[in-house]
Amino acid sequence: MPTTTPPPLAGGTTGPAALRPLLDTVLTALHEGATLRDGPLPAGGPDTVAPRTRAAAHPLIPDHGTGPHHALATLVTALAAGAADPAHPHCTAHLHTPPLALAAAADLAASALNPSMDSWDQAPAASALEADLTTTLAAEIYPHTPSPDAVITTGGTEANQLALLLARERHGPVQTICGANAHHSIARAAWLLGLPTPITLPTPHGTLDPTALTNALTEHPRPHLVVATAGTTDTGAIDPLDTIADLCTTHGAELHIDAAYGGPLLLSPTHRTLLHGLHRAHSVTLDLHKLGWQPASAGLLAVPDHHHLTPLHHHAPYLNAGDDTEAGLPDLLGRSLRTTRRPDALKIAVTLHALGRDGLADLIDRTITTAHHLADLITTTPGLDLYQRPTISTVLFRPTGATDHTVATIRRTLLNRGHAVLGRTHTAGHLWFKATLLNPHTTPHDLRTLLDLVTHATTELLTPTTHPTESDTPR
Numbered sequence: 001m002p003t004t005t006p007p008p009l010a011g012g013t014t015g016p017a018a019l020r021p022l023l024d025t026v027l028t029a030l031h032e033g034a035t036l037r038d039g040p041l042p043a044g045g046p047d048t049v050a051p052r053t054r055a056a057a058h059p060l061i062p063d064h065g066t067g068p069h070h071a072l073a074t075l076v077t078a079l080a081a082g083a084a085d086p087a088h089p090h091c092t093a094h095l096h097t098p099p100l101a102l103a104a105a106a107d108l109a110a111s112a113l114n115p116s117m118d119s120w121d122q123a124p125a126a127s128a129l130e131a132d133l134t135t136t137l138a139a140e141i142y143p144h145t146p147s148p149d150a151v152i153t154t155g156g157t158e159a160n161q162l163a164l165l166l167a168r169e170r171h172g173p174v175q176t177i178c179g180a181n182a183h184h185s186i187a188r189a190a191w192l193l194g195l196p197t198p199i200t201l202p203t204p205h206g207t208l209d210p211t212a213l214t215n216a217l218t219e220h221p222r223p224h225l226v227v228a229t230a231g232t233t234d235t236g237a238i239d240p241l242d243t244i245a246d247l248c249t250t251h252g253a254e255l256h257i258d259a260a261y262g263g264p265l266l267l268s269p270t271h272r273t274l275l276h277g278l279h280r281a282h283s284v285t286l287d288l289h290k291l292g293w294q295p296a297s298a299g300l301l302a303v304p305d306h307h308h309l310t311p312l313h314h315h316a317p318y319l320n321a322g323d324d325t326e327a328g329l330p331d332l333l334g335r336s337l338r339t340t341r342r343p344d345a346l347k348i349a350v351t352l353h354a355l356g357r358d359g360l361a362d363l364i365d366r367t368i369t370t371a372h373h374l375a376d377l378i379t380t381t382p383g384l385d386l387y388q389r390p391t392i393s394t395v396l397f398r399p400t401g402a403t404d405h406t407v408a409t410i411r412r413t414l415l416n417r418g419h420a421v422l423g424r425t426h427t428a429g430h431l432w433f434k435a436t437l438l439n440p441h442t443t444p445h446d447l448r449t450l451l452d453l454v455t456h457a458t459t460e461l462l463t464p465t466t467h468p469t470e471s472d473t474p475r
């Protein structure tokens with residue numbers, strides 16, 4: 001018999017007391033790491049960050065453990081010091097949300113309890129909460145159908161895959177038709193599922209063109225699955241959903257709407273009209289780790305009728321024996337293609353409960369207002385061009401007359417200096433900076449300083465005497 005006591009567990013009545021001092025260490029380390037970083041991301045690029053992180057973690061498996069406080073303090077500090085932190089207002093490249101503190105706290109409870117969502121006997125309450133959450137959110141999208149439902153996914157990619165899978169199960173090898181503005185996961189899903197390569201229609205104006213779609217629906221053999229996007233990754237544009245739904249009805253095509261980004265606009269009375277027609281889709285992707293302020297992951301695929309999810313049903317006697325199901329134990333295995341699954345419903349439910357409709361609408365509206373403010377600032381800043389007014393919260397801009405090479409170099413310079421995380425998008429024949437604003441705390445001053453960083457780096461780059469190098473690390 002070993003004489004030492006094993007480390008304490010997170011659950012049970014003793015777990016919270018064991019967690020409290022560890023959390024204290026973690027929170028101190030998060031603060032210390034963020035202070036050391038002192039910006040949206042660490043300066044120095046991969047050549048600086050990787051060795052520093054490796055050194056902190058070395059050796060990853062020591063012969064004798066360093067103990068929980070040391071390990072937590074060292075690794076959490078290193079990770080926070082080396083993070084691209086979306087809570088910083090200058091970290092705006094991607095649909096990479098700053099999670100709400102309350103959602104992260106709920107996620108801690110999920111980790112401590114560790115329900116696994118593949119069988120009722122591992123998640124008695126969590127499965128009930130998930131069932132309520134999924135039907136409630138599905139009813140937001142499909143308010144007019146009697147039994148809408150949704151499954152929780154790891155994000156938009158998995159939700160899009162499931163959408164194509166369900167369409168294939170209904171109709172056989174469907175021909176996907178989407179715009180060039182669709183997320184890359186659509187083409188990957190078709191590939192993964194053995195479906196024909198999607199027909200990708202050019203979207204020179206950013207959204208799916210109804211005339212081009214009509215032609216494709218007429219020319220190509222059925223069955224068709226049209227994929228529209230409500231909030232494109234590159235510009236945040238929203239396809240004309242209602243018109244596309246009309247065309248799908250006329251041509252007998254199925255419609256999937258990838259609303260990974262734009263879906264939460266439904267909760268804003270001011271902006272929900274942008275999603276007109278969403279409820280007409282056969283399936284809708286939603287992703288609350290984007291405009292929903294959840295830590296990853298928090299995706300959903302919603303359908304108008306729970307029967308649409310039947311193809312996911314699966315039998316594994318150790319998880320959903322027939323007699324258990326007949327005796328009333330909920331059969332959860334068909335709620336995902338995964339088996340072990342985290343209770344992501346908890347953090348989402350806590351957030352909805354804590355903020356309510358008005359609180360969420362306020363977050364969404366603030367974020368969109370911030371994006372418009374950035375667009376205003378760009379238009380009044382000499383030497384910067386705005387691509388177009390934002391539809392949601394994505395703003396594209398570039399220095400007037402700059403080459404694509406200059407834009408790319410400035411982006412990497414700001415990354416290497418640890419000054420800003422801006423994205424990049426190629427559209428309308430040019431490379432643009434992409435700012436995807438998701439931080440509801442961002443102030444007009446933050447936006448001004450972000451633009452100042454860009455214009456300053458541009459001036460440096462274009463002025464031969466002060467030519468910066470991408471690896472400049474002034475901090």
Ligand SMILES: Cc1ncc(COP(=O)(O)O)c(C=O)c1O
Pocket residue numbers: 095154155156157158160183185229231232233258260261287299
């Ligand atoms: C429109 C759209 N759909 C799907 C995805 C994929 O989502 P995830 O990264 O959560 O898998 C993204 C990611 O940015 C997206 O922008």
